[in-house]
Amino acid sequence: MCGIAGLFDITGHQAFDRGLLREMNQTQFHRGPDEGGDFLxxxxxxxxxxLSIIDLSSGQQPMHSADGAVSLVYNGEIYNFGELAAELKGLGYQFRTRCDTEVILYxxxxxxxxxxxxxxxxxxxAIYDARRQCVFLARDRLGIKPLFYxxxxDGVVAFGSELKVLKAHPKLPRxxxxxxxxxxFAxxxxxxxxxxxxxxxxxxxGHTLLLERGKSMPNQREYWDVPFEPVATGSEADLCEELFARMREAVDIRLVSEVxxxxxxxxxxxxxxxxxAMAQLQSDxxxxxxxxxxxxxxxxxxxARQVADRYGTNHLERVVASDDFDLLDTLAALYDEPYADSSAIPTYRVCQLARERVTVALSGDGGDEHFAGxxxxxxxxxxxxxxxxxxxGIRKPVFGTLGRLYPKLDWAPRVFRAKTTFESIGRTAVEAYLHSVSLTSDTQRNLMFSDAMQRELQGYRAVETFEHYARxxxxxxxxxxxxxxxxxxxLVGDILTKVDRASMAHSLEVRVPLLDHKFIEWVSGLPVNMKLRGQEGKYILKKALEPHLPHDVLYRPKMGFGVPLGKWFRGPLKKRIRESLLEGNLAQSGMFCQSYLEQLVNDHQSGLREYSAPLWALMMFQASMADDDISLA
Structure with missing residues (x-):
């Protein structure tokens, strides 16, 4: 795994400063500590x-074509590079390396x-083609690898693998x-x-961006989307067999590594x-x-130990103290912009642990989204x-009113916490889904933001992002x-971002077989009752895995990868949360209603309400933007 950085003048041929380029590149040293290179x-x-994974002795980048007309910097893995290399050799291309980078070039x-x-x-x-006077930027179909631009x-396009690469440029708008x-905050x-x-x-x-010299408007193109095209189905037993075979193949092609x-x-x-699947594919x-x-x-x-024992894995396990909040500032710097998924803490730790033994790790990310888990x-x-x-027209006034009037009983058994359900029933499906996944409700954000911030938003609401994709x-x-x-x-904004930054912080490559696009294309076309049947999510996946995994692993309640935020904010982080929200740049920014923030803190710390999610979001916002001028003035 690697990091890329670059500058391209779409208006002319200005000379770039090698020192600035290297400063930009150095901000992502953690992504590739083995080697660095540049081209101007x-x-x-x-x-x-x-970060060297395949063909350790060659494959240095930037890589250039034999005639020097095409140059490439690249972050990722192309798993079918062997097949493509054979095809390209048949077309007359001569390879100097055994790596996938050269395959992209040709x-x-x-x-x-x-x-x-x-x-x-x-x-x-990023590919620079001197003949066409263009730069071609591309990102994979699911967004496993990041790309900012x-x-x-002054007519220069800056790009890189992390936002900190661009932030190193003095002309970046801040x-x-x-x-x-x-x-x-939603x-x-x-x-x-x-x-x-x-x-x-x-x-x-799943998009590309073509930058052409002399053209001020980049050409962005979508080249892939999840198809949801029905697949041929047989018996349930046949589907289970095919599912595991397809998953196993997606795992198999991700086992190629020289580290x-x-x-x-x-x-x-x-x-x-x-x-x-890995245990069945490798002898060690x-x-x-x-x-x-x-x-x-x-x-x-x-x-985890049950699975490790069943397959005789070389298992490494570590227990982290529940007060492992020392990473807060580390995470704020790592993600470059506000990011409030607290499971970033255990994710960081598991990547740190994995790096003690390996340079490449496979993960199970993507299963919940694609199998309705x-x-x-x-x-x-x-x-x-x-x-x-x-x-x-009937639901909105009736259940909307019930949702507003019904008290928010965070402390009560779930059967009595009907407020969210009433509110959801009174909305459209898209509005309701946003409401169910949001850290804060529309009402909370209206109370949280100042009048000045509301004017800046000009009526924009987070649901518009969901409505865009729903269409x-x-x-x-x-x-x-x-x-x-x-x-x-x-998936892309939270889960894959979390894993990319946490793994790259430790120079660890993470591969994601359940997000193999061919596997996803097939899974997306399965009947919906094979994904969610009654109240059982991942129905067909669990059925397919019954011969391979213990019953308790497959059918136990889902736990998640969480941390005890509520306890922290009433205990060891009690002082910090007050300082973060009620003092310093957050309080002076003019973006927030300070009386409401104080109410959030007081109600949570008194035990009256459970506000750990919005409090964590606010604290991470403050920590992430500590070096920025966030004033609306």
């Missing part, structure tokens, strides 16, 4: 940090922009994007293509499935690692049945719709 010509600058020369459609893997890359005021702030992350800064973007998954390789093993269904014991907590409700290590899918579908009984969803059933929304927002 008038109007173009490329830089690269390398694929561009042979197929142009369509080259990305042939790649199977995870990637973000910005058109600066004014906050108000809509990104609204999105962040979701806990900033969804693609926005970043926290105006004029700075993430390239969307030590292993897997995360949380004890959940998805990571256990990946380990089971699988290297597995697991993180546990000293609080039982957050500890899954017993289940989240509890919220069940809740949404139950509510959807109720929404279908009455038209919105584009290829499927017409309610379950596939919310899965699609998650794939376009939560």
């Amino acid at each position: 010509e008038p109007g173009i600058a490329l830089a690269h940090r390398r 694929a561009w020369q042979e197929w142009g922009e369509a080259c990305v459609e042939r790649f199977r893997g995870m990637f973000a890359f 910005s058109l600066l005021h 004014s906050l994007e108000p809509r990104a702030v609204e999105d962040y 979701l806990g992350y900033i969804p693609e293509p926005k970043t926290i800064y105006r004029g700075v973007y993430k390239l969307r998954p 030590p390789l292993g897997a995360f093993l949380s004890g959940g269904v998805d990571s256990s499935a990946v380990v089971a 014991p699988v290297n597995t690692c697991a993180i546990g907590f000293d609080v039982p409700q957050f500890n899954e290590t017993d289940f 989240y509890r919220r899918y069940r809740w949404h579908m139950n509510e959807e049945r109720m929404r279908n009984l009455l038209p919105l 584009r969803c290829p499927a017409d059933d309610p379950l596939s719709l919310i899965q699609y929304l998650d794939m376009k927002t939560y």
Whole structure:
């Protein structure tokens, strides 16, 4: 795994400063500590940090074509590079290395922009073609690898693997994007293509961006989307057999490595499935690692141990203290922009643990989104049945009123906590789903933001991001719709971002077989009752895994990868949360209603309400933006 950086003048051929390019590249040293390289010509600058995985002795970047006309910097893995190399050799290309980087170089020369459609893997890359006077940027289909870019005021496009690469450029705009702030406090992350800064973007998954000298408007193109096209189905037993065979093949192509390789093993269904497949594909014991907590409700290590014992893995396990909050400032710097998923803490620790033994680790990410494993899918579908009984014109006033009047009973048993359900039934399906996944409600954000911030938003609401993707969803059933929304927002903006930054902080490459695009294309076309049947999520996946995993691992309640935030804010972080929210740059920014923030802190710390999610989001916002001027003045 690697990091890329670059500058391209779309208006002319200005000379770039090698010192600045190297400073930008050095900010991502952690992504590639093995080697670094750069390339400059008038109007173009490329830089690269390398974490060597395949063909350790060659494959240095930037890599150039034999005639020097095409140059490439690349982050990722192309798993079918052997097949593509054979095809390209048949077309007359002569290879100097055994790595996938050279395959991308020649694929561009042979197929142009369509080259990305042939790649199977995870990637973000930049190709400079001197003949065409262009730079071609591309990101993989699911967004496993990140890519940021910005058109600066002098006509230069800056790009890189992390936002900190661009932040090293003195001309990068650093004014906050108000809509990104609204999105962040709704979701806990900033969804693609926005970043926290105006004029700075993430390239969307499954998209390419062509920058041509002399053309001020970049040409952005979507080359892939989740198809949801029905697949041929046989008996349930046949589907189970085909599912495991397809999953096993997706795992198999990710086992190629010239450095030590292993897997995360949380004890959940998805990571256990990946380990089971790995164990059947390799003769040596699988290297597995697991993180546990000293609080039982957050500890899954017993289940991880069951899988490790069954397959005789080389298992490494460590228990982390439940007061492991010292990472707060580390995480704020790591993510470059506000990010409020507290499971980033255990994710950071499990990557740190894995790196003690391996350089490459396979993970089970993606299974919940594609097989409908989240509890919220069940809740949404139950509510959807109720929404279908009455038209919105009746539901909205009746259940909207009930939702407003019903008290918020965080302390009560779930059967008495009907406020959220009433509110959801009174909304459209898309509004209701956003409401179910949000850290804060529309009402809370209205109270949280100052009048000045409300004016900056100009009526924008976070639900508009969901509505954008809902209009584009290829499927017409309610379950596939919310899965699609998650794939376009939560999966890439939260889960994959979390894993990329946490793993790269430790120079660890993470491969994600359940997000293999060929596997996803097949899974997306399965009947919805094979994913969610009654109240059982991941139905067909669990059935397919019954011969391979213990029953307790497959059918136990889902735990998640959480930390005890509520306890922290009433205990060891009690003082810090007050200082973060009620003093310093957050209080002086003019963005927030300080009396409401004080109410959040007081109500939570008194035990009257459970506000750990918005408090964590506010604290991480303050920590992330500590070096920025966030004043609205």
